[in-house]
Structures are given as C-alpha cells and as structure tokens.
Amino acid sequence: MKPGKLINRRQFIIGASAAALGTRLRLSGQETIAPIKSGRSRVVLVRDLNVLDENGSPKYAVVQEMLDTGIKALTGRPDPQSAWKTIIKPGDVVGIKNNRWSYLRTTAEVETSLKKRIMEVGVKEADISVDDLGVLQNPVFQRATALINARPMRSHHWAGVGSLIKNYIMFIPEPISIHPDSCADLASIWDLPVVKGKTRLNVLVMFTPQFHSFGPHSFNPKYVWKYHGLMLGFDPVAVDATGLRIIEAIRRDFFAEDRPLNPPAKHIAIADSKYHLGTADPQKIELIKIGYDKDSFV
Numbered sequence: 001m002k003p004g005k006l007i008n009r010r011q012f013i014i015g016a017s018a019a020a021l022g023t024r025l026r027l028s029g030q031e032t033i034a035p036i037k038s039g040r041s042r043v044v045l046v047r048d049l050n051v052l053d054e055n056g057s058p059k060y061a062v063v064q065e066m067l068d069t070g071i072k073a074l075t076g077r078p079d080p081q082s083a084w085k086t087i088i089k090p091g092d093v094v095g096i097k098n099n100r101w102s103y104l105r106t107t108a109e110v111e112t113s114l115k116k117r118i119m120e121v122g123v124k125e126a127d128i129s130v131d132d133l134g135v136l137q138n139p140v141f142q143r144a145t146a147l148i149n150a151r152p153m154r155s156h157h158w159a160g161v162g163s164l165i166k167n168y169i170m171f172i173p174e175p176i177s178i179h180p181d182s183c184a185d186l187a188s189i190w191d192l193p194v195v196k197g198k199t200r201l202n203v204l205v206m207f208t209p210q211f212h213s214f215g216p217h218s219f220n221p222k223y224v225w226k227y228h229g230l231m232l233g234f235d236p237v238a239v240d241a242t243g244l245r246i247i248e249a250i251r252r253d254f255f256a257e258d259r260p261l262n263p264p265a266k267h268i269a270i271a272d273s274k275y276h277l278g279t280a281d282p283q284k285i286e287l288i289k290i291g292y293d294k295d296s297f298v
Contacts, residue, residue, distance in 0.1 A: 237278030
C-alpha cells in the first residue's frame with residue numbers, strides 16, 4: 001500500500017461488517033488446542049476488529065475475551081481459569097511489568113484483565129503489582145516469584161523495536177548502559193537474579209503498533225497501524241520475532257518498498273543465537289492465529 005492509501009485501509013477496517021465485528025473468537029471450532037509440538041515455541045495471535053472503540057481506545061470486555069482466548073490456545077486448557085492455574089499458583093507474588101510510554105502504553109484494559117485472572121487463581125491483591133520505571137524499588141517486584149511481561153510493539157530509536165525482550169530494561173540500574181550496538185545484548189538482562197526464570201507469560205500488545213519513527217521518543221499517528229491484535233507466548237524471543245515480521249511487512253506495505261528498520265532489531269536474533277533465551281527461527285515457531293485474519297502480515 002502506498003502512503004496515500006493508509007486512510008482508505010483504516011476506513012475499511014473500522015467500517016467492517018457488523019457480522020464480522022459480532023463474531024465471537026473461536027479456536028478453529030475446537031475447545032482446546034493440541035499440545036505443543038516438540039522443539040517448537042508456541043505463539044498465539046488473537047485479532048478482533050471490535051477491540052477498539054470509535055476513538056481508538058481498547059474495550060475492556062473485548063480485551064478480556066482476547067486474552068482468555070489466547071491463554072486457552074497457549075496452554076491447551078478449556079477455560080481461562082484452568083489455563084491460568086498452570087501458570088500462576090495461589091502463593092505466588094506477581095509483578096506485571098508494563099510499559100507506560102505516554103503515546104503507546106500497555107493499556108489499563110490489558111493490565112486489569114491480567115490482574116483479574118491472577119487474583120482468581122488465589123493470589124492476594126497485596127501480592128500483585130503493575131509497574132514499569134519503579135520495578136527495582138517496588139516491594140512486590142523485589143519479592144516476586146512470578147512475572148507477567150506485557151507491553152506494546154513499536155519502532156524504537158535505539159533498538160529497532162521496543163518489544164518484550166526490551167521491556168525488562170528497567171530491571172537494570174542504568175538502562176542507558178545497554179544502548180550500544182543497537183541494544184544488541186538486551187537478553188543478558190534476563191539472566192539477572194531479579195528476573196531469571198520468573199517470567200510466566202509474555203503478552204505483546206498489537207492493538208495499534210507503531211511501525212516507523214524518527215529519533216528518541218518519536219511518535220506520529222501517521223505511523224500507527226490499527227492491527228487489532230494481541231500475541232501471547234511463553235518464549236519472549238519467539239513472540240518478538242513474530243511481531244518483528246509483522247512490523248517489517250507493514251513497513252513494506254506502507255512504503256511500497258523494502259525499507260529496513262534503522263537501526264535493525266538485531267537484539268532479537270542475538271537473544272536466540274548468543275543468549276539462548278528462546279527461538280527467533282520461524283521454522284521453530286508454532287504460530288496459532290485466531291480471529292480476524294485479513295492483513296495479518298504473518
């Protein structure tokens with residue numbers, strides 16, 4: 001798609017038929033998804049055209065349904081409550097690591113939906129905290145036994161993209177120290193005692209991902225795409241790698257040419273090859289797509 005056609009595409013998405021908007025999300029006609037195939041990382045992509053209201057804000061009820069559908073597909077369980085019980089235990093202390101960048105944040109709807117299901121497992125509200133910049137000083141995060149990693153996907157001045165791997169940058173005292181070489185070593189943070197082995201779920205918010213930007217903290221609504229999606233996975237590298245493929249495809253469509261991110265998002269491949277945090281190889285990723293599939297770009 002050429003730049004001048006962006007409005008037409010958005011108008012099409014917003015003006016989709018009532019039948020499409022009203023269709024419930026289904027697991028391809030099944031109640032559960034088969035167990036994960038050996039050696040592959042499962043990534044679940046859920047899209048629903050009805051997730052954004054007329055002002056572009058997420059609708060809580062739809063967000064909750066999307067997360068519930070995604071967690072069932074990810075775990076293979078028939079309902080969200082039993083799915084969450086495979087991830088979180090009543091005695092856990094849970095930190096929900098969000099991203100509060102004012103232009104494109106995790107969204108309160110996602111945070112509230114996650115917290116609701118965690119409390120249903122039996123975790124006390126006092127043992128749950130949602131935080132970003134203050135995680136190192138936050139008492140709940142300091143004693144956390146479990147982390148939920150949730151943030152939006154966007155292009156990024158230093159790392160190519162800001163996504164799940166990068167979301168843990170606030171767990172180091174001086175985040176700027178890891179900026180050299182396009183933030184190539186972001187995955188090293190995941191080996192620190194404060195986070196190592198604690199992440200139970202990764203949620204990449206792709207309601208309106210930013211696919212292009214200029215300079216630090218750059219935001220322009222022109223480069224925000226209404227994708228209406230959420231991605232879930234246990235492997236942050238696999239989810240990030242899939243999200244990156246989508247961003248790259250959106251850029252090709254928008255600019256009508258292959259225009260690589262600058263800088264490249266090299267930290268995702270390095271998280272696989274050097275740090276063995278997860279897999280970035282599409283051939284080793286089991287992608288399950290649920291809901292609206294047009295222009296999924298993956």
